Amino acid sequence: xxxxxxxxxxxxxxxxxxxxxxxxxxxxxxxxxxxxxxxxxxxxxxxxxxxxxxxxxxxxxxxxxxxxxxxxxxxxxxxxxxxxxxxxxxxxxxxxxxxxxxxxxxxxxxxxxxxxxxxxxxxxxxxxxxxxxxxxxxxxxxxxxxxxxxxxxxxxxxxxxxxxxxxxxxxxxxxxxxxxxxxxxxxxxxxxxxxxxxxxxxxxxxxxxxxxxxxxxxxxxxxxxxxxxxxxxxxxxxxxxxxxxxxxxxxxxxxxxxxxxxxxxxxxxxxxxxxxxxxxxxxxxxxxxxxxxxxxxxxxxxxxxxxxxxxxxxxxxxxxxxxxxxxxxxxxxxxxxxxxxxxxxxxxxxxxxxxxxxxxxxxxxxxxxxxxxxxxxxxxxxxxxxxxxxxxxxxxxxxxxxxxxxxxxxxxxxxxxxxxxxxxxxxxxxxxxxxxxxxxxxxxxxxxxxxxxxxxxxxxxxxxxxxxxxxxxxxxxxxxxxxxxxxxxxxxxxxxxxxxxxxxxxxxxxxxxxxxxxxxxxxxxxxxxxxxxxxxxxxxxxxxxxxxxxxxxxxxxxxxxxxxxxxxxxxxxxxxxxxxxxxxxxxxxxxxxxxxxxxxxxxxxxxxxxxxxxxxxxxxxxxxxxxxxxxxxxxxxxxxxxxxxxxxxxxxxxxxxxxxxxxxxxxxxxxxxxxxxxxxxxxxxxxxxxxxxxxxxxxxxxxxxxxxxxxxxxxxxxxxxxxxxxxxxxxxxxxxxxxxxxxxxxxxxxxxxxxxxxxxxxxxxxxxxxxx
Amino acid sequence: xxxxxxxxxxxxxxxxxxxxxxxxxxxxxxxxxxxxxxxxxxxxxxxxxxxxxxxxxxxxxxxxxxxxxxxxxxxxxxxxxxxxxxxxxxxxxxxxxxxxxxxxxxxxxxxxxxxxxxxxxxxxxxxxxxxxxxxxxx
Numbered sequence: 001x002x003x004x005x006x007x008x009x010x011x012x013x014x015x016x017x018x019x020x021x022x023x024x025x026x027x028x029x030x031x032x033x034x035x036x037x038x039x040x041x042x043x044x045x046x047x048x049x050x051x052x053x054x055x056x057x058x059x060x061x062x063x064x065x066x067x068x069x070x071x072x073x074x075x076x077x078x079x080x081x082x083x084x085x086x087x088x089x090x091x092x093x094x095x096x097x098x099x100x101x102x103x104x105x106x107x108x109x110x111x112x113x114x115x116x117x118x119x120x121x122x123x124x125x126x127x128x129x130x131x132x133x134x135x136x137x138x139x140x141x142x143x144x145x146x147x148x149x150x151x152x153x154x155x156x157x158x159x160x161x162x163x164x165x166x167x168x169x170x171x172x173x174x175x176x177x178x179x180x181x182x183x184x185x186x187x188x189x190x191x192x193x194x195x196x197x198x199x200x201x202x203x204x205x206x207x208x209x210x211x212x213x214x215x216x217x218x219x220x221x222x223x224x225x226x227x228x229x230x231x232x233x234x235x236x237x238x239x240x241x242x243x244x245x246x247x248x249x250x251x252x253x254x255x256x257x258x259x260x261x262x263x264x265x266x267x268x269x270x271x272x273x274x275x276x277x278x279x280x281x282x283x284x285x286x287x288x289x290x291x292x293x294x295x296x297x298x299x300x301x302x303x304x305x306x307x308x309x310x311x312x313x314x315x316x317x318x319x320x321x322x323x324x325x326x327x328x329x330x331x332x333x334x335x336x337x338x339x340x341x342x343x344x345x346x347x348x349x350x351x352x353x354x355x356x357x358x359x360x361x362x363x364x365x366x367x368x369x370x371x372x373x374x375x376x377x378x379x380x381x382x383x384x385x386x387x388x389x390x391x392x393x394x395x396x397x398x399x400x401x402x403x404x405x406x407x408x409x410x411x412x413x414x415x416x417x418x419x420x421x422x423x424x425x426x427x428x429x430x431x432x433x434x435x436x437x438x439x440x441x442x443x444x445x446x447x448x449x450x451x452x453x454x455x456x457x458x459x460x461x462x463x464x465x466x467x468x469x470x471x472x473x474x475x476x477x478x479x480x481x482x483x484x485x486x487x488x489x490x491x492x493x494x495x496x497x498x499x500x501x502x503x504x505x506x507x508x509x510x511x512x513x514x515x516x517x518x519x520x521x522x523x524x525x526x527x528x529x530x531x532x533x534x535x536x537x538x539x540x541x542x543x544x545x546x547x548x549x550x551x552x553x554x555x556x557x558x559x560x561x562x563x564x565x566x567x568x569x570x571x572x573x574x575x576x577x578x579x580x581x582x583x584x585x586x587x588x589x590x591x592x593x594x595x596x597x598x599x600x601x602x603x604x605x606x607x608x609x610x611x612x613x614x615x616x617x618x619x620x621x622x623x624x625x626x627x628x629x630x631x632x633x634x635x636x637x638x639x640x641x642x643x644x645x646x647x648x649x650x651x652x653x654x655x656x657x658x659x660x661x662x663x664x665x666x667x668x669x670x671x672x673x674x675x676x677x678x679x680x681x682x683x684x685x686x687x688x689x690x691x692x693x694x695x696x697x698x699x700x701x702x703x704x705x706x707x708x709x710x711x712x713x714x715x716x717x718x719x720x721x722x723x724x725x726x727x728x729x730x731x732x733x734x735x736x737x738x739x740x741x742x743x744x745x746x747x748x749x750x751x752x753x754x755x756x757x758x759x760x761x762x763x764x765x766x767x768x769x770x771x772x
Numbered sequence: 773x774x775x776x777x778x779x780x781x782x783x784x785x786x787x788x789x790x791x792x793x794x795x796x797x798x799x800x801x802x803x804x805x806x807x808x809x810x811x812x813x814x815x816x817x818x819x820x821x822x823x824x825x826x827x828x829x830x831x832x833x834x835x836x837x838x839x840x841x842x843x844x845x846x847x848x849x850x851x852x853x854x855x856x857x858x859x860x861x862x863x864x865x866x867x868x869x870x871x872x873x874x875x876x877x878x879x880x881x882x883x884x885x886x887x888x889x890x891x892x893x894x895x896x897x898x899x900x901x902x903x904x905x906x907x908x909x910x
Contacts, residue, residue, distance in 0.1 A: 004857075061862040645804035649796075653812035657897055660819050664904040724868055724880060725801035733806065734882040734889070735866050741885075742849055745892050749842045752896040756839065759903045 001058045003072040006042060007122050010035065014114035018107035029097010029448050032110050036089035036117060043082045050079045051473035057127065057191065066130075067188040073127040076477025081124040081255055084330065087459075088247040088337045089117045091452025095341050096239035098448035099348065109149060113240065116142035120248050124255055129178045129188050136174070136220075136256075139249050140167045146240040147233045156235040162540065163229045170219025170226065174256075177212030180205055181263075193263045194484060201267055210264050213256070214273060221253025221307050224281040228537035230304055234296040238344030241296055246303045247337040251329065254310045258325070258482045261314055275315030275404070281308025283411050286418035290518060291525040295343040295353040295426050299336065302379075302422045305415050306332045309394065312408075314482075316397055322479045323489050324393035330471065331378055331390040334460040338375035339427055341453040342368060346430050348449075351440040355425050360435030364442045367450050369431040374457035376427030378464070380420045380511065381504060384493055386464040386471075391416060391507070395500045413507050420511020421518060467491045568687060575694045582697070589697065590704035600641060608634045619672060625662040629655055646729045775824065782824035786833075789817030797890050798883075807886035811893025818894075819901055827905045838899035845892030852884035 013035050021028040046056065056074040063069070074082070096113070100106050119138035126132035141164075148160030182188050184203055185196050193200070200206060217223075222230040233245050244250070257274065264270055282305050289301030306328070313325040345368050346361065347353045362369040378387035398408045444450075463470045472491050479489065495501070532538040558569055608631055615627035632655035639648035676684070715728050715736065723731035733741050793814035800806030822830035856865040868880035 060857055061860065064862050646806070646809070649804055650809045650812065653809050653816060656816050657812060657819065657901075660816075660823075661901065661904065664901065723866070723882070725882075727800060727802050727804065727806070729804075730800045730806045730886075731882075733808070734801075734886045738853075738864055738866075738882070738885055741889065742853075745846065745849060745889055748896050749846050749892060752842055752899050753839070755900050756903050760906070 001060060002042075003056065003058055003074060003125055004060050004070060006039065007072075007118060007125070010039060010114070010118035010121065014111060014118055017114055018111045021107040021110050026101065027097070028106055028110060029094045032097060032114065033090055033094040035114060036086045036093055039117075039121070040083065040086035040090055043079060043086060046074055046079060047083075047474075050074060050076060050477055053477070062128075062131070067128075067182070068130040069128050069188075070131050071127040071189055072125040073191060074125060075481050076474060076479070077255075077258060077481040078124045080326065080330070080474055080478050081251070082121055084251075084333045085117060085120050085124070085248050088243060088333055088456065091337060091341065091456050092239045092243040092247075093452075094448050095242075095344070095452045096237070098446050099239055099344055100237065105149070109146075109237070112142050112145040112149070113243065116146065116244060116249070120252070123252055127190050129182060129190060132190075133171070133175055133178060136216075136252065137168070137171055139244075139252060140164060140171060140220075143167070143233070143244050143249055146244060147236040149237055149240065150235070153235070159229075159232040159235040163233050165544070166226055166229045166540070167219050170216045173212045173219075174216025177209050177216065180209045180212070184209070190259065190263070197263055197266070197484075200263060206264075206267070207269060210267070210270050210273075213260055213264060214270075214277075217253035217256045218277060218311075219253070220256070221250050221311065222281075222304055223253070223277050223308060223311055224284055225536035225539075227281060227285055227304050228535070228540065231297055231300045232537075234294075234300050238296065238340060238347065241300070242337050242340030242344070245300065246340055247333040250303065250307060251310075251333075254307065254314070254329070257311065257314050261317070261482050262484045265314075265317060271315050271317050273315070274311055278308045278310070278312025278315050279408060279411055281305070282312055282415045283308075286415040286422075289418060289422055290514075291522065293355055293522075295346065295355060295358075295430075296340070298355065298422050298426045299340055299343060302419050302426075303332075303336055305419060306336070309412070309415065313394065313397065316401060317483075318397055318400060319479065319483065319489075320393065320400055321397040322482050323475060323491070324390065324397045325482075326475050326478050327386065327393055327467075327471065327491070328390035330463065331386040331460065334456045334463070335375040335378040335385075335387055338371060338453040338456045338460075339379065339423075341449070342372040342375070343426065345445045345449055345453075349440070349442040349445065350430075350438045352438065355429060357436060357438075358430035359433040360431070361442055362431035363435070365431070365444045367454070368445055371450070371454045371457045372427050372431065374461055375453070376423045378457075378460045379423045379427065381416065381507065384461070384464045386460050386467065388464060388504070389467055389491070389493060391504060392495065392500050395503045399499065409503070413503060413510060416507045417510025417514055420508060421514040424511065424515050425518075464493060467493060571691050572687060575690050578694060578698070582701075586701065590700045592700070601638075604634050604637055604641070621666045621669065621672065622663070625659060625666065628662075629659040632658075646727070774826075778824040782821045786817050786821045789820070790814055793817065793890075797886060800886060801883065807889035808893055811890040812897060814890070814894045815897030815901070818898055822901065822905065827902065831902060834898065838895040838902060841891050841895030842899065843895075845888045845890070845895055847888070848891065849885050849888030852881045852888060855881055 017032060017035070020031055024031050049056065058072055060070040093110075093113070096109065097106075100109060103109070116139060119135045119142055122135035123132055123139060126135055144160050144164040147163050148157050150156045181193070181200070184200060184205055185193055187193060200209070203209075219226045230245060230250065234241055236245065261270075285301050285304035285308060289298055289305070292298045292301060310325060310329060310332075313321045313328070343353065345365070346358065349365060349368075350358060350361065352358065374385070378385035381387045381391035394412060395409065398412055399405055401408065459470075468491050472489070475489055475491060559566060611627040611630040611634070615624050615631070618624045618627065633652065636648045636651040636655065639645075639651060715732060718736075719728045719731045720726055723735045725731040725735070793810045795810075796805035796813060797807050797810035798805075800810065818830055818834065821833065853864045855867045856863060859865070859867055861867070866880050866882050
């Protein structure tokens with residue numbers, strides 16, 4: 001089971017990495033890079049087998065009774081993504097070690113980013129939908145941690161939450177879609193879904209499934225109208241933007257669409273939705289980039305446009321479109337990863353990311369400039385880089401379309417023209433021209449910050465020069481997964497002088513034109529704002545504000561800070577619901593069970609009654625707490641009398657500790673000064689009395705009814721042979737129902753952290769609230 | 773209020789109670805006991821020590837932040853579910869080894885799980901007690 005152990009090793013290493021990183025301090029990047037490099041070479045070793053048409057599939061049992069297993073599959077599609085993830089990962093890890101050299105939080109960074117890498121690998125390798133969803137959410141969580149990496153900064157926390165809520169909300173939609181799909185088909189395995197395409201598509205549930213899956217993919221891959229979280233995610237450190245928010249994570253949605261294309265595709269709903277949404281995103285976000293001045297924001301909007309293009313190409317869905325999809329995907333990961341890293345280097349060197357303030361850096365940073373140039377040429381689609389092939393194939397596939405082709409080609413040329421403009425601004429402009437006054441003195445980046453981006457850029461050149469060698473066989477396997485057909489493509493750089501090449505020239509010309517226009521228009525654009533109701537981000541803000549208002553109202557009513565109110569709400573709700581449920585099923589009150597009352601029982605009950613009397617009449621808190629303790633211990637003794645030593649033992653320990661806790665709290669409280677009024681006492685008696693009556697009726701019912709669900713017998717019989725223990729209670733807790741216990745102790749841990757943060761946590765810079 | 777008798781006694785009581793709590797943990801599978809109550813007893817032992825000697829000494833004696841006990845306990849409980857994967861069984865299946873030594877008998881992943889519960893409960897109780905008690909200090 002090589003894939004399972006590969007992932008497991010990855011997760012173990014990412015857990016150890018922070019400690020290792022603390023040890024080796026300055027060399028963290030060089031150590032951390034070993035993980036993605038090792039994984040990269042391992043996946044490369046699979047390459048010949050996959051290229052030969054083999055599909056590696058393996059399964060590890062997880063919850064087989066629910067059809068949930070850790071099934072992994074390595075085919076052309078997952079291998080392509082796995083190679084991108086590990087290759088860009090290696091570049092980013094090495095770069096980050098140098099980029100964040102002075103950051104004390106670097107161990108935390110490496111933990112989060114390697115957690116992300118493993119989750120992303122798990123996502124693309126999973127064949128089981130449940131496992132895939134778990135990894136899908138893990139990428140979202142690690143992205144949240146990384147966007148909010150500078151958590152002392154309000155903006156960064158806000159952006160992190162926004163990304164989490166948008167992608168997490170989409171994740172819920174996806175989960176619903178996957179559950180519907182598995183209910184319909186009776187399997188959780190994607191590969192078992194493929195033969196059922198016709199059945200799935202003709203089902204009345206199909207539109208719901210397709211829409212839910214699409215919403216999941218659109219939020220993750222930031223398609224319109226969910227695009228707004230991605231530019232805000234630029235609050236993350238630059239290596240994160242390069243890795244998660246351009247090269248890999250945002251492509252998870254695109255991956256899902258291409259994986260599902262096999263199962264859900266081929267219908268007008270699927271193809272047209274993807275085409276329209278993709279095209280809208282492609283053009284709309286490229287236009288939004290027009291007035292941006294921040295290097296990273298510019299690159300983020302261009303990423304959005306490319307994601308839209310990729311989505312559109314799945315929508316087109318022809319063989320040529322899938323070919324374009326693959327080449328465009330690879331090219332984008334290579335050049336955009338590089339450009340982001342270069343932007344980080346510029347930021348480091350010059351101390352600013354404002355394009356208006358940058359220029360002339362080429363003389364100080366020749367190697368960075370060369371790298372940036374290679375990546376920029378690829379992004380602009382200049383021969384002989386891989387980006388050129390991507391764009392050419394894209395145009396060719398659009399021209400094939402009969403109905404929409406004419407309009408779409410205009411849109412694609414416009415969007416790519418804007419991409420050229422962005423590249424000129426972000427990839428070339430900072431290096432040429434006069435050297436302005438910078439906040440810091442620019443200098444060439446260290447080798448660790450040069451090697452990664454340079455490798456990616458050079459690979460972009462090689463893949464452009466020898467496309468058949470580097471991409472050919474993988475492309476065939478990739479397309480055969482997406483289209484469920486065995487295909488053989490020829491992939492080459494030069495197609496001769498034709499319509500498509502002409503379009504390339506037009507694109508380039510448009511890019512120049514846009515650049516000039518932008519320079520003229522920028523001062524005027526600054527004053528213009530898009531009306532809020534047109535912006536999806538404003539809808540998000542409004543929805544969040546409404547949710548917070550609802551939460552405030554419900555907190556004010558139900559949890560107003562008075563403990564007595566909490567108890568009242570909880571017990572009256574419980575009694576009301578319980579009584580309503582009982583009223584429907586029970587016709588007559590059960591009779592009091594016959595039997596002798598022993599001396600011990602009378603004695604214990606007397607003690608309990610006495611302590612209650614003491615409790616409600618005492619005028620000292622300490623006395624009341626002790627009376628409560630006496631009552632608790634007496635109840636523990638009742639447990640012993642009725643043969644439940646485990647319960648009694650726990651109850652004694654709990655009572656002891658809660659008396660200690662009470663005393664620690666009481667110590668700090670003022671004396672009783674106001675006593676409750678007669679009216680409020682009357683109300684309390686009513687509430688307490690109703691709880692007492694309800695519980696008594698419950699106990700009588702339980703004692704009189706026949707309770708034989710078979711469970712008791714099962715546990716008594718199975719405890720020793722299956723659980724290897726004679727203590728049934730404990731065997732149930734740690735073996736038969738261990739998952740419940742795991743849930744409970746997790747809740748306990750969260751509660752303890754809550755108590756701790758309420759009592760003790762003081763964040764630097766925020767004054768501790770005055771205690772009254 | 774410092775009582776020398778209580779302070780001296782608490783040292784020995786702490787040891788005894790700790791031994792008792794571990795005893796409860798290990799016997800839990802066959803006789804009344806288990807990780808939950810074991811953890812509570814251990815916490816009570818430290819609480820006694822803290823009442824007798826003050827919070828500073830109790831924290832010093834524990835030597836680790838109770839929060840770390842909580843996370844270690846949770847991690848231990850979760851990791852006890854993993855050997856099932858290696859054995860090719862479904863998630864959380866209990867795996868048992870017969871040690872052959874009569875004192876230990878059979879040792880299995882549920883015991884590891886219970887030990888996780890023990891540390892977690894100990895950590896939670898102490899975290900809350902220490903947090904409440906510490907506020908007295910300036």
